[in-house]
Amino acid sequence: MTAPVALSRIHHVAYRCKDAKATADWYASVLGMEFTTAFAEDHVPSTGEYDPYMHIFLDCGGGNVIAFFELPNQPEMGKDPNTPAWVQHIAFEVSDLDALLAAKAHIEAQGIDVVGPTFHGIFRSIYFFDPN
Template identity: 40%
Template sequence: MGDNLKGIHHSAYRCRDAEETRAFYEDRLGLPLAAVVQEDHEPGTGTYNPFVHLFFRMADGNFIAFFDAPKSAGEFKPVHGFDRHVAFEAEDEATLLAWRDRLNAEGVPCFGPIDHGFVQSVYFYDPNGLPLEITTRVAAHDAILEEDARKARAMINAWTARKAREALGIAA
C-alpha cells in the first residue's frame, strides 16, 4: 500500500517569527517562498488561534513549511538532532562544502562533513532551534543501502533484545 505514497509534499514545524524564518530559508538558503496561508481559526477545531503557514519550495518540488502561531505554546531552543532534524540533499561534495563555508561565513555555525558511510553531511540550526543537515550521497550510496537493507530486520531484532537486556541490568 505504501508504494502509492510518492513522496513527502511538505514537513511542517513551528517558528517564532514568520519574517525571521522567511529571511533564513529564502534569503540565506535560497528556497523560494511559495505560499502563505493565513487563518484566524484552526482547521478542524475552529479554535481561535491566528496563524500563518509558510511554504518554501525545494528544487525537487517538495516543501518545508512553518507555522507562526503566537498563541500556541512552545519554546524555541535548539533540540538534539536525534529528536528531529531536516536533511536537505546537495548534488555533490563540492556543493556540500560550499554550503558549509557559506553558512560559517554568514555567522551560522556549521560543522562537518561527517562521514556516515553512505552519505557525507554538515549540520547547523535554523533561527527556531530546528537542527538542519545538508547531505550528499557517496558514489556507492545505493549499493551500501541495498546491502544494509538485507541486514536491517536482524539488526532491529538484535537492538531490541539488547535494550531489553540493558533494562534488566544484564550486561550486553
C-alpha cells in the same frame, strides 16, 4: 484486505517557528529556498478551533516543500527535554561533495557555525542550526 494507500511523495513537512517572516528570510538567505505562499487564519480548518496562525511554505527544490507555523497565541515553544538536540533535524541533499563544501562555506560566511562534513559511511553531512 484493501490495497495500501498509493503515496506519490511527501507534499510538505511542517514545523513551528517564532516569527514566520524571519524564518522565511533565513531559509532564503542561508539555503536559497524560495518563499511560495503564506496564509493566515483565525480558526483551524480541520477542527474549527480558534487559534490564529500564519502558515508559510518554502520551495526546497526538486518538488520538495517545507512549511512553518507561527502561533502567536500559544505559549512559547520549547524543546523536548528528553530528546538530545542532535536527534531532531532536517536533512537536505546537494549534488556532490563540492556542492556540500560550497554550501558549508556559504553558510559560514553568514556567521553560522557549521559542523562537518561528517562521514556516515554512505554519505557526508554538515550540521548547523536555524536560530528561528
